[in-house]
Amino acid sequence: MRILSGVQPTGSIHIGNYLGATKQWIELQKNNECVFFIADLHSLTTPHNSADLQKNILEVAVAHLAAGIDPQKSVFFIQSKIKEHTELCWLLNTVCPIGDLQRMTQYKEKARQFKKDINAGLLNYPILQAADILLYKTEAVPVGKDQVQHIELARTIAKKFNQKFGKVFTEPKAMLSKFGAKIMALDNPKKKMSKSLDPKGCIFLFDEPEEIKKKIMSAVTDMGKEIKYNPAKKPGVSNLLTIYSLFSEKPIKEIEYSFKGKGYAQFKNLLAELLINSLEPFRRKRKELLARDIYIHETLKLGAKRAQIIAESVMLEVRQKMGLI
Ligand code: ADP
Numbered sequence: 002m003r004i005l006s007g008v009q010p011t012g013s014i015h016i017g018n019y020l021g022a023t024k025q026w027i028e029l030q031k032n033n034e035c036v037f038f039i040a041d042l043h044s045l046t047t048p049h050n051s052a053d054l055q056k057n058i059l060e061v062a063v064a065h066l067a068a069g070i071d072p073q074k075s076v077f078f079i080q081s082k083i084k085e086h087t088e089l090c091w092l093l094n095t096v097c098p099i100g101d102l103q104r105m106t107q108y109k110e111k112a113r114q115f116k117k118d119i120n121a122g123l124l125n126y127p128i129l130q131a132a133d134i135l136l137y138k139t140e141a142v143p144v145g146k147d148q149v150q151h152i153e154l155a156r157t158i159a160k161k162f163n164q165k166f167g168k169v170f171t172e173p174k175a176m177l178s179k180f181g182a183k184i185m186a187l188d189n190p191k192k193k194m195s196k197s198l199d200p201k202g203c204i205f206l207f208d209e210p211e212e213i214k215k216k217i218m219s220a221v222t223d224m225g226k227e228i229k230y231n232p233a234k235k236p237g238v239s240n241l242l243t244i245y246s247l248f249s250e251k252p253i254k255e256i257e258y259s260f261k262g263k264g265y266a267q268f269k270n271l272l273a274e275l276l277i278n279s280l281e282p283f284r285r286k287r288k289e290l291l292a293r294d295i296y297i298h299e300t301l302k303l304g305a306k307r308a309q310i311i312a313e314s315v316m317l318e319v320r321q322k323m324g325l326i
Pocket residue numbers: 008009011017018019020021022143144145146147148181182183184185193194195196197198
């Protein structure tokens with residue numbers, strides 16, 4: 002299958018990003034044709050500091066390579082290097098209904114958060130995302146739950162385009178990890194873990210052991226003292242159990258059983274230890290890669306070359322169908 006996904010260069014990745022998206026990418030690249038990229042153009046729609054952008058792109062690239070993206074297997078590049086993304090975005094603008102854009106949850110949330118800068122890019126964000134996806138005739142898009150609405154819009158746009166101009170695009174589907182598609186913030190288990198909304202509630206993939214320990218020990222738990230999975234009544238403990246289960250690869254039932262009669266403190270201690278150990282290889286790999294920035298730049302350049310070949314051939318079809326040539 003042709004698989005594609007993107008990530009914005011907005012800070013470090015946290016275990017929610019990892020469990021909801023990146024971990025799936027690493028698995029999928031074993032048996033599929035994968036395209037992964039850093040969505041720098043998308044990141045311009047919210048306030049950013051241009052002096053930091055290149056540093057952030059490098060940081061995200063390192064994070065994903067450290068997490069296990071293999072540039073031999075996957076095409077890995079920076080979005081803005083392939084001009085066809087923006088060209089296709091414009092063409093799809095003429096197919097996408099405005100009403101659909103105004104209905105997007107992420108647009109409404111961000112418009113509320115950045116009241117002083119509701120630019121047209123924020124509204125048109127999903128069209129660029131649709132262009133990213135359709136340009137590579139993507140079949141499946143591994144993302145967290147919050148992105149499903151955008152993938153469905155990409156599907157609608159593909160359908161409309163194909164009906165109007167003749168079949169070019171594949172209709173993509175979102176691909177969610179069964180469990181872990183929504184990891185909650187440690188300081189507020191009713192909200193998703195999010196670096197852009199609340200960095201305090203995040204455990205980052207490269208946090209040092211002391212930080213991990215501190216964050217887990219102070220994570221919000223619930224009334225009572227039982228270690229039991231019940232997201233409605235015990236959202237805090239359920240979130241920690243989900244994290245425990247995903248990193249230990251043990252079913253939740255088994256974990257509940259092993260903590261029967263033990264308190265939150267003991268559970269949190271062992272969870273902190275599990276996370277410290279599980280994240281150790283990522284910390285080590287990141288440090289190695291940070292010292293090899295020429296290699297990282299070359300890898301991304303090579304990825305862009307491979308992406309360019311697909312993008313050019315699909316754009317030729319699109320221009321032909323739309324009557325541009
Ligand atoms: P953030 O909200 O932290 O800024 P991004 O918007 O950069 O995250 O998302 C990057 C990827 O991680 C997306 O595929 C998104 O669906 C996924 N993701 C983000 N937060 C979570 C979460 N708390 N749980 C699971 N997946 C998530």
